[in-house]
Amino acid sequence: MVTITVIGSGNVAHHLIQAFSQSTAVELVQLFARDSRALEQFSGLAEITDDLSGLKPADLYVIAVSDDAIGMLSERLPFENRLVVHTSGSVSIEGLDHKNRRGVFYPLQTFSKNKTVDFDKIPICLEAQTPDDYKMLETVAGALSKKVYPIDSTQRQALHVAAVFVNNFVNHLYAMGADICDANQIPFEILKPLILETADKVMTLTPNEAQTGPAKRNDAATIQKHLDFLPDNQQKIYELLTHSIQHGQKL
Amino acid sequence: MVTITVIGSGNVAHHLIQAFSQSTAVELVQLFARDSRALEQFSGLAEITDDLSGLKPADLYVIAVSDDAIGMLSERLPFENRLVVHTSGSVSIEGLDHKNRRGVFYPLQTFSKNKTVDFDKIPICLEAQTPDDYKMLETVAGALSKKVYPIDSTQRQALHVAAVFVNNFVNHLYAMGADICDANQIPFEILKPLILETADKVMTLTPNEAQTGPAKRNDAATIQKHLDFLPDNQQKIYELLTHSIQHGQKL
Numbered sequence: 001m002v003t004i005t006v007i008g009s010g011n012v013a014h015h016l017i018q019a020f021s022q023s024t025a026v027e028l029v030q031l032f033a034r035d036s037r038a039l040e041q042f043s044g045l046a047e048i049t050d051d052l053s054g055l056k057p058a059d060l061y062v063i064a065v066s067d068d069a070i071g072m073l074s075e076r077l078p079f080e081n082r083l084v085v086h087t088s089g090s091v092s093i094e095g096l097d098h099k100n101r102r103g104v105f106y107p108l109q110t111f112s113k114n115k116t117v118d119f120d121k122i123p124i125c126l127e128a129q130t131p132d133d134y135k136m137l138e139t140v141a142g143a144l145s146k147k148v149y150p151i152d153s154t155q156r157q158a159l160h161v162a163a164v165f166v167n168n169f170v171n172h173l174y175a176m177g178a179d180i181c182d183a184n185q186i187p188f189e190i191l192k193p194l195i196l197e198t199a200d201k202v203m204t205l206t207p208n209e210a211q212t213g214p215a216k217r218n219d220a221a222t223i224q225k226h227l228d229f230l231p232d233n234q235q236k237i238y239e240l241l242t243h244s245i246q247h248g249q250k251l
Numbered sequence: 252m253v254t255i256t257v258i259g260s261g262n263v264a265h266h267l268i269q270a271f272s273q274s275t276a277v278e279l280v281q282l283f284a285r286d287s288r289a290l291e292q293f294s295g296l297a298e299i300t301d302d303l304s305g306l307k308p309a310d311l312y313v314i315a316v317s318d319d320a321i322g323m324l325s326e327r328l329p330f331e332n333r334l335v336v337h338t339s340g341s342v343s344i345e346g347l348d349h350k351n352r353r354g355v356f357y358p359l360q361t362f363s364k365n366k367t368v369d370f371d372k373i374p375i376c377l378e379a380q381t382p383d384d385y386k387m388l389e390t391v392a393g394a395l396s397k398k399v400y401p402i403d404s405t406q407r408q409a410l411h412v413a414a415v416f417v418n419n420f421v422n423h424l425y426a427m428g429a430d431i432c433d434a435n436q437i438p439f440e441i442l443k444p445l446i447l448e449t450a451d452k453v454m455t456l457t458p459n460e461a462q463t464g465p466a467k468r469n470d471a472a473t474i475q476k477h478l479d480f481l482p483d484n485q486q487k488i489y490e491l492l493t494h495s496i497q498h499g500q501k502l
Contacts, residue, residue, distance in 0.1 A: 158435035166428040168464030175458035184409035199450035207426035213419030
């Protein structure tokens with residue numbers, strides 16, 4: 001049984017605490033937040049504290065805070081030589097203070113407090129400095145998810161950028177679709193099956209195989225009609241993405 | 252029972268023929284293709300012909316061909332005052348020859364020949380010139396799908412542009428994610444749960460509510476790190492979409 005203390009009270013911390021509390025392979029020791037009221041709902045699961053200097057021994061400390069707070073928090077930990085991981089996609093393993101053993105426990109998913117996610121389908125990307133530490137992280141990750149990957153800091157950086165494209169930017173394109181619907185008294189509802197099918201298609205086809213549309217088939221007349229229809233901001237995005245589909249270059 | 256002749260042999264025609272053949276509310280009369288071999292697989296369902304001048308009477312003629320062939324094909328139909336519809340998102344109802352009654356039967360989905368779709372979840376957008384013709388189209392659409400919407404030519408144009416954003420462009424962002432993975436020896440597999448969850452999220456939240464990421468939270472350090480990491484083509488797209496999330500204007 002791996003004993004774990006979670007540090008943080010944001011979306012990722014919330015989902016991790018929930019998932020850890022449901023696993024029999026791990027035991028929550030303490031939950032830390034600067035403002036301990038943010039963790040009130042978990043008061044039955046573990047001791048809640050806002051006192052970093054009084055942290056108790058645990059096998060693993062999971063720092064799930066915003067990227068710029070990771071370094072400072074890891075420096076302020078009142079112990080040495082224990083295993084400390086962060087959960088960030090974009091911070092290197094070297095961003096953790098060197099007095100402790102370092103690692104990364106990065107669940108690659110988009111978390112919202114008001115939407116539950118099925119943790120056992122979330123890929124967890126692990127990095128550690130020694131095989132023993134990796135093994136411990138693998139045990140913990142394996143207790144939550146069936147998809148566990150060794151990913152080093154360089155790969156994780158790439159993965160985080162890729163995630164921005166397929167999540168943040170994709171969602172922004174959904175927002176543009178919704179704006180266009182709103183402006184024309186069309187229910188956004190009508191686009192939802194297309195949104196789901198577009199995602200589902202790349203589960204079995206590669207994105208290149210799945211590509212369709214006026215850009216792909218070089219349908220200049222339709223492209224021009226669309227450009228004429230769009231306001232400035234959306235026109236620029238339409239133009240650039242169309243050009244990229246037509247002339248796209250690989251990395 | 253509405254009798255239908257389908258004109259065309261592309262993806263949309265294939266899926267429509269299949270769906271019509273499974274419905275008890277409609278009856279297929281003929282299937283037309285310039286090269287009738289393209290419809291060989293449907294030879295048990297209806298008469299297949301490559302002779303436009305010999306088309307038999309039917310209640311409804313569905314022209315499912317490429318956008319630029321619709322007008323010409325509708326002109327060459329050897330009859331008058333029958334109901335003729337096209338299936339295009341981007342061609343006006345006025346793109347059909349005026350000697351026949353005109354309409355539009357636009358299934359809003361992305362079709363690939365090698366992937367089956369569940370037709371009863373596909374929104375079908377209808378337009379007609381008279382209430383009677385609309386009613387007939389509604390009967391036919393209702394036999395295939397639970398989601399049937401009256402959408403006029405201006406709205407359909409807007410909808411088609413919106414569909415390009417949430418389908419073609421979204422898929423291109425998936426392709427960029429896959430390219431970034433490839434270049435860094437990361438399996439694309441690892442992004443798939445995120446892709447599905449991103450789509451699933453906007454089934455219950457609005458895209459604006461669902462927006463997360465460095466652009467949304469104005470995380471300049473991460474944005475700069477990502478820009479430095481990306482090659483030219485992807486950098487430009489990253490920059491423009493980030494700017495649009497930060498300063499986006501509504502239509």
